[in-house]
Amino acid sequence: MHRYLTLVGCLWTLAAPVHADELMDTARGMFEPIPTETPPLPGIESTPERIELGKMLYFEPRLSESHAITCNSCHIVGMGGVDVQETSIGHRWQRGPRNAPTVLNAVFNTAQFWDGRAKDLEEQAGGPLVNPIEMGTSEQHAVEQLNAIPGYVEKFQKAFPEQADPITFTNVRDAIALFEATLITPDAPFDGYLRGDASALTEEQKEGLQLFIDNGCAACHSGINIGGDQYQPFGVVELPGAEFLPPHDKGRFEVTKSVSDEYVFKVPSLRNIALTPPYFHTGRSWDLRQAVAVMGASQLGINLTDEEVDKITAFLGSLTGEQPDVTYPVLPPSVATTPRPRP
Numbered sequence: 001m002h003r004y005l006t007l008v009g010c011l012w013t014l015a016a017p018v019h020a021d022e023l024m025d026t027a028r029g030m031f032e033p034i035p036t037e038t039p040p041l042p043g044i045e046s047t048p049e050r051i052e053l054g055k056m057l058y059f060e061p062r063l064s065e066s067h068a069i070t071c072n073s074c075h076i077v078g079m080g081g082v083d084v085q086e087t088s089i090g091h092r093w094q095r096g097p098r099n100a101p102t103v104l105n106a107v108f109n110t111a112q113f114w115d116g117r118a119k120d121l122e123e124q125a126g127g128p129l130v131n132p133i134e135m136g137t138s139e140q141h142a143v144e145q146l147n148a149i150p151g152y153v154e155k156f157q158k159a160f161p162e163q164a165d166p167i168t169f170t171n172v173r174d175a176i177a178l179f180e181a182t183l184i185t186p187d188a189p190f191d192g193y194l195r196g197d198a199s200a201l202t203e204e205q206k207e208g209l210q211l212f213i214d215n216g217c218a219a220c221h222s223g224i225n226i227g228g229d230q231y232q233p234f235g236v237v238e239l240p241g242a243e244f245l246p247p248h249d250k251g252r253f254e255v256t257k258s259v260s261d262e263y264v265f266k267v268p269s270l271r272n273i274a275l276t277p278p279y280f281h282t283g284r285s286w287d288l289r290q291a292v293a294v295m296g297a298s299q300l301g302i303n304l305t306d307e308e309v310d311k312i313t314a315f316l317g318s319l320t321g322e323q324p325d326v327t328y329p330v331l332p333p334s335v336a337t338t339p340r341p342r343p
Contacts, residue, residue, distance in 0.1 A: 023210055024198065030213070032224040033191035034271070034321055038182045039107055041121060046178050049159040054179030056155065056329045057172060062145055064135035065091060067341035071128065071176065075103035077183060077326050080275030086283030091136030092343070097249065099283030104324070105271045107181040109228035114281045115252045116231060116266045121180050126173035139169040145339055146172070151332020185272055185321030193318070201318055208315030211308055216300050225269035226319060233264045234281075237301035240294050244280050251281070274317045289313050 040046060057063060058071045074088040074096075075081050081102035088096045098114050106112060112124035128134040129142055137145075146152045146167050153167065159175060160166035190209075192200030201209065212218060221227040231252055234245050245263060252261040265281055278284065279291040289309050296304040304312070 023206060023213075024193065024196070026213060027209060028194055030218050030222045031190070031194060031226060033194045034105065034108075034184055034186040034188065034224065036186045038184065041107070041177060041181055044122070044174050044178060046181075047159065049155075050175050051178050051182060052329075053155050053159045054175035054177070055326070056152075056331055057176050058179050059329055060331060062149070062334070062338075062341075063129055063137060063142055063172075065137045065141070065341070066343040068343065069135050071103075071125075074100040074128070074134070077103070077324055080104065080272050080323075081106075081183065082276045084277065086278055088134070090134040091132065094133045096133055098281045099278065101268065102272065102276050103180055104183050104185050105225055105228075105269060107184065108223075108225040109266070109269065110230065111266060114265050114268075115255050117255045121177035122173050125176035125180065126169065129172075141339070142172060143167055143169055148338040149332050149334060155332070183324045183326075185323060188271070188321035189318040190315075191321065202314070204311055204314045205318045206315075208311035208313070209318075211312050212315055215296065215302055215304075215308075217295070217312070220267045220299070221270050225271055227267045227271075228269040230267050231261070231264050232267050232299070233262075234298065235263065236299045238298050240298040243284050244282055244294060244298075246282060249281070270316060270319055272320050272323075274320050288316065292316070 038046070061067050061070050064070070069090060074083045074085075074090075076083055081104035083100055085100070087098060088100045090096055101112075101114065106124070107121055110116070112118035112121065113127070118124040118127055126139075129137055130139060146156070156166040156171065160171055163171075189200045189205070212221075220230060220232050223229050234240065234251070239245060250262045252264040252266075253259070255261070273279075274288060277288065278286045279288065280294075285291045285294065292309050292312050293304055296302045296309075
């Protein structure tokens with residue numbers, strides 16, 4: 001009840017009318033543009049050699065037990081950072097339990113995964129490697145695999161020259177995280193608007209932004225990532241139904257074991273949302289307009305009209321930024337002593 005009242009109070013505060021000449025100032029108080037430079041990762045030194053190594057490892061199938069799955073398999077850089085699947089296909093054709101979040105701009109999230117079980121990109125980068133449903137390897141086997149590929153021995157030595165034995169699981173995940181941190185999408189039309197260019201948004205998008213603010217969407221979807229910085233229950237006002245909120249998946253409860261976290265999930269970023277269907281942690285909505293309508297009813301208790309849904313959806317389209325231009329890396333060859341795939 002306390003959580004519900006807090007959210008309602010926040011929505012009431014945001015619901016004050018916003019006039020057209022005040023809209024930009026109001027938006028600037030709630031949102032931030034994506035920077036054009038890669039943000040640093042606390043506690044990890046970023047160098048060109050480490051980022052390049054991280055890119056190679058991101059696209060490296062031999063880090064999976066089957067030698068068939070990469071980080072890019074579920075977080076495809078050229079497709080909005082997702083795999084356009086309801087849930088991802090992993091080791092031995094197993095299906096993951098939740099929709100794969102985008103890797104783009106993930107560096108700006110408070111935590112990673114729908115339940116926030118990884119506190120940062122480094123933890124996130126290591127998780128799928130050892131998950132038996134995803135890439136299915138182990139920390140030890142990943143290290144053995146890379147040590148048995150001469151080209152990687154050289155790459156790790158150059159990336160971590162101060163270390164006598166640089167091929168460690170910690171360095172693997174740190175290098176991947178440093179590469180992932182470069183996958184940002186600046187200069188979306190909305191970023192231009194936040195920087196003072198009133199012409200960056202169409203009139204329909206501005207009307208959608210005003211509805212987004214007036215109706216309380218920005219109570220949860222705010223900040224630099226238009227989300228990604230807090231946790232909320234799915235179904236604050238009205239449960240969306242088992243299709244979108246299956247009873248077996250209790251969200252953050254699986255991490256904290258706190259009853260108050262049942263059916264609570266990390267609020268997803270809306271950056272590049274037009275590129276990343278399907279939607280929700282179940283991946284059961286393939287239509288962004290439908291997702292907007294469901295959120296209006298379940299989170300805000302508002303039955304949005306078709307016109308309102310169209311305008312909010314148009315605004316969401318302005319959150320698509322410049323996509324990363326990533327050249328697929330040439331990976332070092334295996335040799336006779338390199339461990340073979342275990343599909």
